[in-house]
Amino acid sequence: MKSYTKYLNIKTKEEKEILNITYDVEKVLHESGIKEGLLLVNSMHITSSVFINDEENGLKKDFLEWLEKLAPEKSTYDGYYHHRTGEINADAHLKRTIMGREVVVAITKGSLDFGPWEQIFYGEFDGRRDKKVLIKIIGE
Amino acid sequence: MKSYTKYLNIKTKEEKEILNITYDVEKVLHESGIKEGLLLVNSMHITSSVFINDEENGLKKDFLEWLEKLAPEKSTYDGYYHHRTGEINADAHLKRTIMGREVVVAITKGSLDFGPWEQIFYGEFDGRRDKKVLIKIIGE
Amino acid sequence: MKSYTKYLNIKTKEEKEILNITYDVEKVLHESGIKEGLLLVNSMHITSSVFINDEENGLKKDFLEWLEKLAPEKSTYDGYYHHRTGEINADAHLKRTIMGREVVVAITKGSLDFGPWEQIFYGEFDGRRDKKVLIKIIGE
Numbered sequence: 380m381k382s383y384t385k386y387l388n389i390k391t392k393e394e395k396e397i398l399n400i401t402y403d404v405e406k407v408l409h410e411s412g413i414k415e416g417l418l419l420v421n422s423m424h425i426t427s428s429v430f431i432n433d434e435e436n437g438l439k440k441d442f443l444e445w446l447e448k449l450a451p452e453k454s455t456y457d458g459y460y461h462h463r464t465g466e467i468n469a470d471a472h473l474k475r476t477i478m479g480r481e482v483v484v485a486i487t488k489g490s491l492d493f494g495p496w497e498q499i500f501y502g503e504f505d506g507r508r509d510k511k512v513l514i515k516i517i518g519e
Numbered sequence: 520m521k522s523y524t525k526y527l528n529i530k531t532k533e534e535k536e537i538l539n540i541t542y543d544v545e546k547v548l549h550e551s552g553i554k555e556g557l558l559l560v561n562s563m564h565i566t567s568s569v570f571i572n573d574e575e576n577g578l579k580k581d582f583l584e585w586l587e588k589l590a591p592e593k594s595t596y597d598g599y600y601h602h603r604t605g606e607i608n609a610d611a612h613l614k615r616t617i618m619g620r621e622v623v624v625a626i627t628k629g630s631l632d633f634g635p636w637e638q639i640f641y642g643e644f645d646g647r648r649d650k651k652v653l654i655k656i657i658g659e
Numbered sequence: 660m661k662s663y664t665k666y667l668n669i670k671t672k673e674e675k676e677i678l679n680i681t682y683d684v685e686k687v688l689h690e691s692g693i694k695e696g697l698l699l700v701n702s703m704h705i706t707s708s709v710f711i712n713d714e715e716n717g718l719k720k721d722f723l724e725w726l727e728k729l730a731p732e733k734s735t736y737d738g739y740y741h742h743r744t745g746e747i748n749a750d751a752h753l754k755r756t757i758m759g760r761e762v763v764v765a766i767t768k769g770s771l772d773f774g775p776w777e778q779i780f781y782g783e784f785d786g787r788r789d790k791k792v793l794i795k796i797i798g799e
Binding site for chain 2: 380436442482
């Protein structure tokens with residue numbers, strides 16, 4: 380069994396932003412030389428996500444508006460219990476929960492074994508600072 | 520390390536439908552001969568899900584009604600930004616996000632290592648067309 | 660390839676409760692002797708979750724209040740279709756769906772390969788009874 384580990388550095392321009400990281404993940408997969416196995420991609424932070432969906436700009440806006448409805452930002456110290464700590468980003472913890480922390484992808488014949496529209500995204504909900512995404516591949 | 524890959528073909532009768540695929544996954548596991556390892560099951564599409572819950576018809580209806588509340592269908596071109604592409608299925612992308620794309624299951628002594636009620640489901644939110652589910656098993 | 664399997668027994672005092680299980684998972688990892696690989700942690704029940712977020716008491720309260728809004732408890736037999744079975748815990752199935760069933764964590768140099776704030780939690784939504792969490796590690 381071989382394993383391969385790599386970290387991506389990400390710093391978004393916007394506080395909330397969705398970035399397509401498929402190409403970066405593919406590059407790491409090719410470096411690894413692994414042909415058959417499983418690939419994990421996860422956010423190393425608790426206010427951002429890694430998820431799989433469609434590369435379409437309208438849909439990215441829909442995701443952000445929808446998350447704002449389900450888990451609204453409240454920029455006051457009594458907006459959420461969590462804000463009593465001095466941080467006012469509880470909404471980002473909730474938004475990340477809906478979008479998910481990680482994806483696990485099958486590696487078949489040296490490629491991400493994807494359906495026609497699958498793409499990997501990093502979803503940032505508390506951005507403009509240094510964050511990391513972990514990629515771990517195991518297989519042969 | 521052994522690995523085994525298989526694709527299930529699925530075409531639902533309804534636009535939104537929840538199918539129990541536990542038996543299909545077990546069949547693939549037995550074909551693989553793998554006794555200890557991890558099994559990934561994922562939808563290869565971005566408007567459908569694979570998830571684990573309970574085999575109970577009322578609960579399936581509850582899931583569909585609840586998803587409709589959290590991520591409502593809007594059958595107009597201005598209902599969601601995504602609809603400006605001509606597709607009017609943004610709700611299906613959101614519903615799938617709540618239910619999840621994939622599950623990872625432990626394989627122990629040649630079986631799905633499940634609690635008493637765990638069953639694997641395919642959740643379709645934009646159906647009546649050909650879709651695929653991927654099963655990838657790695658282990659020994 | 661090595662694999663290691665362990666089950667944690669959990670019985671919460673409250674019906675809905677969030678427990679930090681990071682230390683228990685680390686103990687199992689060290690027992691396993693596995694240095695590079697993947698670790699799966701999942702609830703073996705369909706009304707509880709395993710997820711990764713921040714160890715902060717206010718945030719745990721925020722999660723429980725937020726879930727109650729998105730998937731409210733209805734303690735009557737006609738509150739959800741599922742309640743016609745005699746069980747009145749449909750909300751717990753929905754809450755667990757939002758929080759997720761499982762996490763997959765990279766193992767690097769014998770440790771959970773975590774970002775600065777990542778911690779593993781068990782989220783119980785139908786508690787005060789015996790439940791199990793599965794930990795499966797594969798690697799070398």
